[in-house]
Amino acid sequence: MEARRPLPCVLLVEDQENVRQVFLNLLKRNGYAVTEAANGKTAIEQLKKKHFDLVLTDLRMEPVDGMEVLRQARKIAPETEVVVITGFGTVSGGVEAMKLGAYDYLEKPVESEKLLFIIRRAIEKKELVYKVEQLQKELREKYAFDHIVGKSEKMIDVLKIISQIASTDSTILIQGESGTGKELVARAIHENSARKNQPWVAVNCGGFVDSLLESELFGHVKGAFTGAIRDKIGLVQQAHRGTLFLDEISEMSLPMQVKLLRFLESSEVRQVGGSASMQVDVRLIAATNKDLRKAVKAKTFREDLFYRIHVIPLTLPPLRERKDDVELLSHHFLEEFNRKLNKSIKGFSKRAMVLLRNYAWPGNVRELRNVIERAVALTRNEKIQTEDLPFYDSDQRIFQSLGAGNAVISLRELEKRYIQQIMQKAKGDQKKAAEWMGISQTTLWRKLKK
Known part of the structure; x- marks a missing residue:
């Protein structure tokens, strides 16, 4: 059975008892848990004791008015939304309250439907902000360095390097075979950098033809080409103040490499079909599964671009x-x-x-x-x-290669050959061979002695 969702908690602050009773009954009938406060001082004390989703407060109260309740609510519980109620003809107080951080204001006499609508919308906004914050927290946890799994010497070396370079603003080139986790490492670097609260924009350079890649990266103006029916902001601009991750950078054509190099040298973007240049501040992380030095020798990758992105190289082991x-x-x-x-x-x-x-x-x-x-x-x-x-079937072929195919041999002989093959593969390292076979080193030693 699904757990029942707790009722939204509202702190109702109103010094006139008859008015407070009307609001109290209305809110309770519509599914809110309500705590009453007959004055501003009591309201502030309640805010210190308990969490509220929303504060509904009158502005005109003495000696502590609703504006002070709002100020204290922003200090004590900034995630709590505040709706204020002003007297008839005193809109200026409501506007001032919104400048101080109130969600909205209502003018007396208050219409029940309007009040309920604003409260519902304010709480929905609070819940949405909470969900976004939780998602951001989960992303940070997911891309924390301790979530990059590895205890081998090579991975420990990689983790040491990325922990050192995350706080810098230098360009990084991540190299490694497909599936080694290049984007995961790049994202971890971003999430642990000073730019973590700014955009993360990832582009797979191998997924676009030249004309489309230029438009995706730098944007275009209306009419720049057939189908350009409106202006479009490029991904480079979208990454402003954040991190731009260019995956499969080796797949970029030579003409496109020239345009990328121009941007990296000037930090200026010019939209396709446009004439104005715009300054953009991004940190670049590039990745490739190719050997770029070989690509430079083969003249499929520009040497000047290679040195521009090869500031901090990082190689992920297979x-x-x-x-x-x-x-x-x-x-x-x-x-x-x-x-x-x-x-x-x-x-x-x-x-x-x-x-x-x-x-x-x-x-x-x-x-x-x-x-x-x-x-x-x-x-x-x-x-x-x-x-x-x-790949179980391919494992079965190991036994065939050991002589368990057509030839009939004893189980002891089969085991002996298997151990010999594993020992050969482990280059005589008994500890490694024992681990591979899923037995203890002592057991392996005894078997070798037979």
């Missing part, structure tokens, strides 16, 4: 080079999809974890996340087993 993180990431994604899919999978079998650790992960962390989501969604087991993993 997942196959951070095997120590596979188990940690797998459990992280398991928790995520248990929550999202309302499941309660308790973990991974040893064999499944061995398979996850030994897989090559050509799609990197993105592929691992997708594999775990699929396994959580489809498994009927308490723990994820090898058959829940999409």
Whole structure:
């Protein structure tokens, strides 16, 4: 059963008892929890004791008037909306109250429907502001550095670097294979920078043809080309004072690279078809899954642009080079999809974890996340087993390569060959080999002694 939503709380401040009683009855009949205050002093004391969604106060009271109640409400509980009631013909008091932060004002005599409408709208605004703040908080938590999962030496080095560069305003070039988390790292840098309360604008440069990319980035004026029926502000301008993230920057054509370089050197934007230039302040973070030095040699990427964006280079390692993180990431994604899919999978079998650790992960962390989501969604087991993993069949071929195909050999011989192959792969490192096989180092030592 869905939990009953608490009634909105209103603090009613009115020194005339008969008027206060009318408002009290009206508000209670319409689903509000009401606390009464017969004067401004009592109202301020109530504000210090309890949370209210809205304060409805008369302006003319003595010795503490409604304007002072408003001032104190803004100090004590700035998230609480305030609606003031003015005497007939005293609109100036209401206007002054709105300048001090009141949501709205009503003139006596007050119409019931109008009062209820304004109160409902004020509380809806408060709830919307709260939801936005919560969303912003969740985004900050999601993109906090401690949410970038990794304990391997390579990822610890990456985390050290991004914690150092987040507070700077320097241009950053993030390089790494597809699926290594380049945008996640870029967003984390933004959310931990001085620009975190300003716009974050992400653009996939490989998703547009040249003419469209120029218009998307820099905007256009009406009539600049067929279909330009109105002026359009570009994404660069939308990112003003914030962070502009250019993903797949290597996919930009050479003519488009010239235009981007011109902007980076001048910090000025000129809309397509326009003549005026506008100053824009953005921090640039670029990303690519290509080797830009090779692209410069191949003359598919401008050398001057390369050095302009290569101020602070950051390379993200592929997942196959951070095997120590596979188990940690797998459990992280398991928790995520248990929550999202309302499941309660308790973990991974040893064999499944061995398979996850030994897989090559050509799609990197993105592929691992997708594999775990699929396994959580489809498994009927308490723990994820090898058959829940999409590359289980390829794992079966390992045994065929060990001689378990057509040749009939003993289980002991099969185990011996398997251990030899894993030891060879681990370059003689018993600790690493034991981890890959899902057994203790002592157990492996005993098996090697046989």
